[in-house]
Amino acid sequence: MKLENVVKKFGDFTAVNGISLNIKKGEIFGLLGPNGAGKSTTINMILGLLSPTSGKILIDGIDMQKDPQKAKKDIGIVTQETVVEPELTAEDNLMIFGRLYHIPQQELKKSIDFALKLSDLEGFRKTYAGTFSGGMKRRLETAKALMHTPNILLLDEPTTGLDVQNRTKIWGLLREMNKAQNVTILLTTQYLEEADQLCDRIGIIDHGKMIALGTPSELRQKIGMxxxxxxxxxxxxxxxxxxxxxxxxxxxxxxxxxxxxxxxxxxxxxxxxxxxxxxxxxxxxxxxxxxxPTIDDVFLKLTGSEVRDQTGEDTSRTRTLMGR
Amino acid sequence: MGLVGDTYTLFLREMLIFKKSLGTNFARALLFPIIFILFLGSAGSSPKNVPISVVNYDNGLSALNFINQIQAGSSLKVTSATTEQQALNLLSKGTVAAVVVIPTGFSSGTANEVYMYLDGSQPQAVSVVTGTINSVASKFQADVVTPNAAEKGSQGVSVISNYAYGAASNYESYVVGGILIMVAAFGSVFGSGFTVLSDRQLGNLKAFLTTPINTSAIFLSKILIGTVQSAFSAYIALGIGLLFGATIAAGALGFLELLWIVFLTGLGFGALSVALASRMKQLQTYALIAQSTTLPLSFLGGAFVPVSLLPATLQATAVVNPVYYAINAVRDIMIKGYLPFNALVINSGALLIFSLVMIAIAAILFKSTSDQI
Structure with missing residues (x-):
């Protein structure tokens, strides 16, 4: 995945100011930054939800602007809001998204079985997702993102609000996918120790610019602490x-x-x-x-703020939405 | 897969969700028409024991006989008043639905008429009163004269002649036709626009947009599910209407003809509601605007009161009101019993144009807001 000097402006406000990034195949990359730093905007552009004002985004060499349908097929996404449909069974949730990702009809059943196994939800195939616990929903969501075997997995705060057990399960699932299928993973997180443990490389964004980029240990050395x-x-x-x-x-x-x-x-x-x-x-x-020094110290030194305090209100907001 | 496949997948999703709460959806579809039919006072047969006041200035044998006869069928409940003024006071209070005055000389044959004052604000009572009095009067060879009631302005017998339904039909068919279209319009407002908003709030729209689908499939599937749900609700309303005594003059074929009109209505209003929902974030705002669009359109389009009875300025709005065309078509099928080709072309054509224009507007508005998801 490649970002070439990507700029996004909303009117006079420049949310992303010339970010360039080259994420290698099979890499786990963590994108960190305080709220309003341009993290979400960058991710939305990679997902094809926003078009950059200038610059280029390449997914496996496919230009997101020129052929979004082909590029999107290569990405799996787990968002901060858990978007499993409560009124559908686990199986139907997967079936719908399998079809939306254009998995051929004859492979669909196999993909659903694979996803159910991956998320450890085989026993809940016919259960409505609305009755699931938060951790089960997140696992279903993660499996949903992986069922079409994307080359790139994008995770927007995948473990926010999860208990230790579910968080560990999701970490395990990510590592496994990364190792077994050489899936490239790009994740944002507010748990810096998560980034420290999981990521091969970390990029820190502030005010729309990439202010630091490197392996966790490189970053620690870089701040000279x-x-x-x-x-x-x-x-x-x-x-x-x-x-x-x-x-x-x-x-x-x-x-x-x-x-x-x-x-x-x-x-x-x-x-x-x-x-x-x-x-x-x-x-x-x-x-x-x-x-x-931890990544927390690096982050504090570079941005002058803490990730968690800035994002606290963000997480509470996502759970207040009403159901149907 | 392409647009058709993607639209089908999203439509399938909506249908599965709809199926999950089928009971609730059924109850909702049931409640609305029942309440409306009951409130509009047309459930069951014609009213019994309609109160009227009789002023007997004659007191002769024929006059007493006349009063006995009008009481005979128990459709009227007669009280007597000593003076015309006393009786008219009761009429103005709404205690009685009509006043009958038997003049002096009725029995001796010098006066060959009875006078009748009617309260036009109770149309069903009026039709019972006039029917009974007229039939009894014809046996007595007396003319029924109906002067205008002073307190009621022009609401004398002339109001009766303003009814839109003919002798061959009944009021139930008239009202159920209106309810049918109103339910269809509301059904798609719920099924289409409402779910666009809830899907946006839950992050589903964003999730759909990250998949490699043709983005037009999203709003198309929303319009389609609304259309299907509106047909579902409308046919439940129709079933209830038939139970309450409505008839379809066009017979069995009328069922299919009604489906075509209901489909076009649902499609147009589904697209309208998606267009509305594209520009909104709050469910409350949407519900308010959708209701304050659909309800007046139904009333102005003649769902319950014929357009010809509306004030002239409001009558003019019917030309651009899709409900007007839908209701005209439904009345052709349910009351007249045949589809005049001209009317079919005009009514279906108007609805088709409405639907296409709304789909185009929905497409533009929905796409332009995709960026804000």
Whole structure:
């Protein structure tokens, strides 16, 4: 999958400002970015829902603008909103989408069986999807996206709101598809540890531009952080803590209720100084720790914000829609 | 696969969903016509015990005999009043549906008429009263004179002659014809536009657009499912209407002829509702606008009151009202019992043009909003 200098403007507002990306076959790629960074717009363009103002999108060498029907056939999509039809059985849900993806009639039954097995829902073939739990719906949705054996799988926050068990199941399913069928996976997520664990490469978008691109370990090195010192405390104490960090010679990054700073080679000394200064100031902190940089730290450093706080309202919105 | 295959797949999906809640859909289709037929007061046979007031100025033997005779069939319930003014007061209050005045000299033969005051706001009562009084009066060789009731303005006997149905038909057939078209219009408004909105809210439209289908299949399937659902509802309404005494003058063939008209009506209103839903995000707004379009169109198109009885300015709107043509066609089939070729061409043609124009508008509006999904 290839994006060549893609730009999307809505009137005067430039949502995506010249993104170029080359995702290799069989790669798991994570696209991260705060809300409003242009993530959804980029994905909608890859899906053919929006046309770019300028630039080119190639799916397996097929231009999405020139031959959308052929290009779309190559993509499977799992969206943030779970769009299984509650008034249809698991089997009928799959049957309809199999037909919409133009799976030939004679292969349709086989594809449905394959998808039911994949999603571990074989026992619920004739059950209406409306009675399924959230995790079962998401699994059905994921299987629905895979039943036409696409080369590219696009997942928009596939595990948001899922419990650990279902999340692990979906991760397993993705890894399996990736290994067994060499499916290219592009996913967005608000769980940075998910991106860290699953993805071969990560791209971070902010203000419509790609601000960082590389493997998780490359990104960690790139921000030059080692031995990250992290303090979490009440929101109200952030300003005072920031001042203390500066006093002991650290460069603080402030998130909602935590502060991080690269400790460098003298991290142990710094943390001692920090503990003394904090106890002298009588601020009640929740936690203090030192760890290797995570993608969270990279993200915070690069965008100045946290993914999860920004997307929190987004996830609650998706579940409030009424049924028929 | 192409457009036809894609449209069929999406149509199949709608049918499976429709089938899932068939009971609910059936009940909904049942409720509407029953309520309308009952409310329009045409369920069952002609009314009994219609209250009238008789003023007997004669008090002779023939006059008493006359009163006995009009009470005989129990279709009228007679109370007597001493003065004409007293009786007219009762009429103006709506306590009685008519006043009959027997003048002095009725028994002696010097006065050979009775006077009748009618309340035109109760048309069914009026027809019972005039029928009974006229038939009794003919035995007495007395003329029935019907002066205008002062308090009721011009609503004397002249109102009766304004009825749109002929001697060969009944009011049930008239009303059921109107209900049929109204149910067809509402059925597709529910089946088409409403599901466009709910599918948009649930993210289904977005999901369809990410599949390699011909995007026109989406709105076409929506229009089709609305059309099928409207035919379903309309035929249930027709069945109920027949139970309540409506007749189809065109006979068995009339069933098929009605299906053609119902199909065209459903198609046009389905497309209209998809066009409306393309521009909306809120179900409430859509329901409001769809209802405030369909309901007035039904009334102005003569679903319950003949267009000829509407004010002149409103009568003129019938020319561009698809319901008007649909109802004319239905009345041709149900009441007149034959399809005059000219009328068939005009009515079907008008509905066909309406449907095609609406499908074109729906196509343009639906495509232009795909970007906002």
């Amino acid at each position: 080692s031995n990250v010192i992290e303090v979490s405390a009440d929101k109200e104490d952030m300003d005072r803590l920031k001042a203390i960090f500066k006093k002991v010679g650290l460069e603080p990054q402030v998130a909602t209720n935590r502060i991080t700073a690269p400790g460098g080679s003298k991290a142990t000394e710094k943390i001692e100084m920090l503990v003394k200064a904090i106890s002298a100031s009588k601020i009640a902190i929740h936690n203090i720790s030192m760890h290797e």
